[in-house]
Amino acid sequence: MDFTIILDNLPLYVQGLWITIQLVFLALCAGLVLAVPTALLLTSKNPLVWGLPYAYVYFFRGTPLLVQLFLIYHGMGQFETIRESFIWPIFREAYWCALIAFSLNTGAYTAEILRGAINQTPWGEIEAAKACGMRKVTRYRRIILPSAFRRALPAYGNEVIFMLHGSAVASIVTLVDILGAGRIVNARYFAPWEAYVTSGLFYLCLTFAIVYFFKLWERRWSAHLRTR
Amino acid sequence: MQNAIDFMPFILTGALVTVQLALASVALAIVLGMLGATAKLSGSLALRSVAGVYTTVIRGIPDLVLMLLIFYGGQIAVNEIGHSLGLAYIEIDPFTAGTLTIGFIFGAYMTESFRGGILAVPRGEIEAGRAFGMSAVLVFRRITLPQMVRHALPSFGNNWLVLVKTTALVSVIGLQDMVFRAGQAGGSTRQPFTFYLVVALIYLLITAVSQVALSKAERRFNVGVRTE
Structure with missing residues (x-):
């Protein structure tokens, strides 16, 4: 191990860290915005309503992220209408x-997690809400969605970690994220151990941070269920 | 379009490589998973810590980072050891590197699945086996194994589906799997979208076939269980 290589290139890794955090954070926000309506549509009983969201979720959960990225990055240029628009x-x-x-x-993975959580809403809660005279919209806003979010939280924490790990494929399409920094260092010095172990440690720290953060979040959201 | 159809045998050869890689990796992952689960449940603190570090570190680092580390770093390490033993230059081919990496990564996930499966076997049944004078190996073969398969199968199935998608990453280290070939075919026909879409559909097909097989296996291993 040559630590001077790592220390000399630390700024590059920190830049990569920033790109990774940006990509993952923005994707998670956009994914969440996409996932809530998708999950609601998926819980419908009408095939015309759930058909399209189901196909979307099935495709994106069933194919590798790398292929999805290539379809968009390399694939879109195939269509002249897109190239000229x-x-x-x-x-x-x-x-x-x-x-x-x-x-x-x-968005697809989160929608599936939320769908499961919404389906598990105890009947009594919904009946109670109806008995109180809540409209459907109010029921979703006050009862169904908050309790579904709470139940989805542990699985969502895993999804966030998967997204972080999946984001490493960004380095394949020329982006300099954490792994991209490692690839540059490896190309420059041909020192794969130094280059990739450093990248790995950055990801490991981020993973631990996410796990810790979600533990706190879960404690907060399930505070009313804890025994005192 | 005619052009695209001409390339289909080329893509299908790659699909075969993908399937072979997935099967070879899952075999390795099962072996490592069994070893890991045994180590995690053993009385020895050293074994438990080694297995603990293995599962934590592997699950905290993206698979692509590990793949590059093992492919490039492993090459150097193997040859440094080989050199000191006076061996000739050894070249790790991408298939071997891919199998080793994916097997190594999913061994960590399998460890957790198998550990859960073993823990789900009632303690009394194992004690009863011992009381009959069965050796530890016999108890494992007759009592623990058939029952842990039943409990571990759902999460094993999930791991397998994720593993299949992970195989796409080996195209990065130059293995001519279907993603790699789709890139080449897409480049020479200028129809990358078409080929990546075909590859995505083949992944969906593999997943769908696996799901059918897994649910059949689940039914087979649950034959002895009464369901109300």
Whole structure:
């Protein structure tokens, strides 16, 4: 192990860390915004309503993130209509392609987690809400969604970690995230151990931070269930 | 379009590589998972700590980082050891590196599945086996194994589905799997979207077939269980 290589390139890794955090955070936000309506549509009994969201979730959960990223980054240029339209500057940039792919991916997984959580809502809670005279919208806003979010939290924590780990594929489409920094260092010095172990440690720390953060969050949201 | 159809045998050869890689990796992962689970449940503190570090570190680092580390770093390490033993230059081919990495990563996930499965076997049944004078191996073969399979199968199935998708990453280290070939075919026909979509659909097909097989296996191993 040559620690001078690691120390000399620490600024590069920190830049990569910033890109990783940006990508993952923005994708998670967009994914969550996408997932809530998708999950609500999935719980419908009408096939015309759940059909399309189901196909979306099935496709994105059943195929590798790398292939999804390639479909957007390499694939979109195949269509002349896209190449000549105003959105082409977005699909030309690896950053935006990665962000779109990650958002759609985590949106699908999160929707599935939320769907499960919504389906597990105890009947009594919904009946009580109805008995209190709440409208459907009020019921969802006050009863069903808050309790579903609480039940979804542990699984969502895992999804956040998967998204962080999945985001490493951004380095394949030229982005300099944490792994991208490692790849540059490896290319420059041909020192794979130093380069990739450093990347790995950055990811490991982020993972532990996320696990810790979700533990606190779970404690907070389940405070009323704890024995005192 | 004619062009795209001409390339299908080329892509399907890659699909075969993907399936072979997935099967080889899962075999390794099962072996490592059994060893890991045994170590985690053993009385020895040293074994438990080694297994604990293995599962924590592997599950905290993205698979792509580990793959690059093992492919490039492993190459160097193997040859440094080989050199000191006076061996000729050894080249790790991408298939071996891919199998080792994916097997190593999923061994950690399998450890957790198998540990849960073993813990779910009632203690009394194992004691009863011992009381009959069965050796530890016989108890494992006749009592623990058939029952832990039943309990571990659902999470084993999940791990397998994730593993299949992880195989896409080996295209990065140059193995000619279907993602790699889709890139080549897409480049020479200028239809990358078409080929990546075909590959995505093949992944969905593999997943769907696996799900059918897994639910059949689950039914098979639950034959002795009464369900009301």
